[in-house]
Amino acid sequence: MKTALTIAGSDSGGGAGIQADLKAFAANGVFGMSVITAVTAQNTQEVRSVQNIDPAIIRDQIEAVFDDLPVDAVKIGMLSSADIVRTVAEALKKYSPELVVLDPVMVSKGGHHLLEQDAIQALKEQIIPIASIVTPNIPEAEVLTGKRILTQEDMKEACITIKTLGCRTVLLKGGHFDGPPHDLFFDGEEFHWIEGERIITKNTHGTGCTLSSAIAANLAKGASMLEAVKQAKQFITIAILHSLSLGHGHGPTNHFYELYQKANLKNSRY
Numbered sequence: 293m294k295t296a297l298t299i300a301g302s303d304s305g306g307g308a309g310i311q312a313d314l315k316a317f318a319a320n321g322v323f324g325m326s327v328i329t330a331v332t333a334q335n336t337q338e339v340r341s342v343q344n345i346d347p348a349i350i351r352d353q354i355e356a357v358f359d360d361l362p363v364d365a366v367k368i369g370m371l372s373s374a375d376i377v378r379t380v381a382e383a384l385k386k387y388s389p390e391l392v393v394l395d396p397v398m399v400s401k402g403g404h405h406l407l408e409q410d411a412i413q414a415l416k417e418q419i420i421p422i423a424s425i426v427t428p429n430i431p432e433a434e435v436l437t438g439k440r441i442l443t444q445e446d447m448k449e450a451c452i453t454i455k456t457l458g459c460r461t462v463l464l465k466g467g468h469f470d471g472p473p474h475d476l477f478f479d480g481e482e483f484h485w486i487e488g489e490r491i492i493t494k495n496t497h498g499t500g501c502t503l504s505s506a507i508a509a510n511l512a513k514g515a516s517m518l519e520a521v522k523q524a525k526q527f528i529t530i531a532i533l534h535s536l537s538l539g540h541g542h543g544p545t546n547h548f549y550e551l552y553q554k555a556n557l558k559n560s561r562y
C-alpha cells in the first residue's frame with residue numbers, strides 16, 4: 293500500500309487540518325501518517341485558540357516517521373510560526389522526500405491567522421523551494437507575490453512569480469473569485485485551466501486541505517502532477533457537492549460519498 297504523510301495543524305471540528313487530510317488519504321486509498329504542528333480549538337464557526345507544538349516534538353515526529361516507515365508523498369499544511377517553518381524545513385532536508393505538496397495555509401475561513409506574519413518570509417525561503425507543488429488560494433497568492441489578483445491574467449502572472457520562489461509547479465485555486473471556481477496549474481512551461489462549476493453551499497470548511505491531500509495521495513499512487521491535480525479536483529468537487537450540514541457555520545466536505553457509491557452501501561446516512 294502506498295503512503296502519505298501530512299504535516300499540519302489539528303482541527304478539533306474535524307473538517308480541516310490533519311483530520312481532513314487523513315480522511316482524504318483514506319478515501320483516496322493511501323495509508324496516512326501525521327505530524328501535528330499545532331492544536332486548534334476550532335469548529336465550523338470559528339478558531340477559538342491555537343497551541344503551537346514544541347518544535348523539538350515536531351522534529352521528533354518527522355524523524356520517527358521517516359526513520360521507520362516508507363513515505364511516498366508529503367503534504368504540508370498549517371505551520372503556524374517561523375520556528376515551526378524552520379524546524380520542518382530542516383527535518384525534511386534530512387530525508388529529501390521527492391513528492392511534497394505545500395498548501396500555504398495562512399488564514400481560516402473565519403479570518404483567524406494560522407500563520408504568524410513573521411513566518412511568511414521563512415515559508416518563502418525554506419519551504420517553497422522543496423515543494424513539488426504549491427497550492428495557494430487567491431488571498432495566499434496575493435501575500436506570496438505582494439500583488440492584487442483580480443483577473444485570470446493576474447492569476448497567470450502570480451503563478452510565474454510563485455514558481456520563481458523555487459517550487460516545481462503551482463496550482464492557484466480560483467475558489468475565492470466570483471463565478472466558476474477554475475484553478476490554474478503551471479508547470480513552469482505551460483498553463484492548464486482546471487475548470488470547475490460553482491456549487492452553491494456554505495459547507496466549504498477544509499476544501500483546500502482536502503484538495504491538497506488528494507493531490508498528495510494521487511502522487512503517492514504514481515500519477516503525474518497534472519493527472520494528480522485533475523483527479524483531486526474531481527474528488528473535491530464531489531466532496532463539496534455532497535458536503536455535510538453539520539454545525540452552525542461552514543460545514544465539512546464529504547470525503548466518503550464516492551466510496552459509499554462504489555461500495556453500493558444501502559442505508560448509508562450520507
Ligand SMILES: Nc1ncnc2c1ncn2[C@@H]1O[C@H](COP(=O)(O)OP(=O)(O)OP(=O)(O)O)[C@@H](O)[C@H]1O
Nearest residue numbers: 429465466467468473489490491498499500501503
Ligand atoms: N463553491 C464551490 N464549488 C465548487 N468548487 C469549489 C467551491 N469553493 C471552492 N471550490 C474549489 O475547491 C478547491 C479548494 O479551493 P479554495 O480556494 O476554497 O481553498 P481554500 O481557500 O484554501 O480552502 P480552506 O482554506 O477552507 O481549506 C478548489 O479547487 C476550488 O476551486
Ligand SMILES: Cc1ncc(CO)c(N)n1
Nearest residue numbers: 301302303308309370400
Ligand atoms: C488546522 C487547520 N488547518 C488549515 C485550515 C484552513 O482551512 C484550518 N481552518 N485549520
